[in-house]
Amino acid sequence: MANHASAEKRNRQRITRTARNRSVKSALRTELKKAHAVIDGGAVDGASATIVREAQSQLDVAAKKGVIPTKRASRLAGRLAAAQHKLTKSAAV
Numbered sequence: 001m002a003n004h005a006s007a008e009k010r011n012r013q014r015i016t017r018t019a020r021n022r023s024v025k026s027a028l029r030t031e032l033k034k035a036h037a038v039i040d041g042g043a044v045d046g047a048s049a050t051i052v053r054e055a056q057s058q059l060d061v062a063a064k065k066g067v068i069p070t071k072r073a074s075r076l077a078g079r080l081a082a083a084q085h086k087l088t089k090s091a092a093v
Contacts, residue, residue, distance in 0.1 A: 024067045031055040032076070039083045044091040052084050 002008040035055035038048040056077045063073035 021065070021067045024062050024065055028058045028062045028068070031058040032080075035080055039080075039087055042087065042091075044088055048087075049084065052080055055080060 059073040
C-alpha cells in the first residue's frame, strides 16, 4: 500500500502503463496468430501478404512502445518474412 503521494501516483501510472502494454501485446499476439495461420494454410494471394505486413507493423509498434524488445521484434518479423518468402517461392515453382 502506498503511503506517500508520489508512491500513489507511481501506482496509478503503473496501472495505466500495464493496461496499455497489455492491450498492445494482445493485439500483437492476435496479428501473429493470423499471420501464422495464413502461412500454415498455404495461401499465396495478396490478402495473405497484407496480413503478414500488418503483423510486422504491429511488431514495430510494440517494439517502439517498449512492450517487447526491439531485437525480438526484428527476429519475429524476419522469420515471418522468411516463411512468407518460402511459401511464395514454393508456389511459383
